[in-house]
Amino acid sequence: MSQNSTCPVCGAPTQASTRPFCSQRCADIDLGRWFSGQYRIPGPPADEENLEKPEINDER
Template sequence: MSCPICGSDTVIKFRPFCSKRCADIDLAKWLNGSYAVPSQREEDLDADGSQDEPEQQRPH
């Protein structure tokens, strides 16, 4: 099995990764939203900013 981050051979202690570094890189991707599963729920589609309502304008 190879590490999903760098492709090196895995180490049992960090499996499925080869090192703590690659495990931490993967964790960071999860935490910052790089890995995301798209939602098909209607309320999520409304919250993504593609609403038909005009933006409120603030005075300058």
């Protein structure tokens, strides 16, 4: 990585300890975006027949 890298979240210069981000705050923002589904990896639509269905335990 070059010395003049910028944070992908805010555009500030990166810090070695949190690279590729400028701070832990921006790293946490990026992680939150992944968890919320804002970032997605493109691919074909999921076939609903092949999705796993949750198991239901009828025993009481």
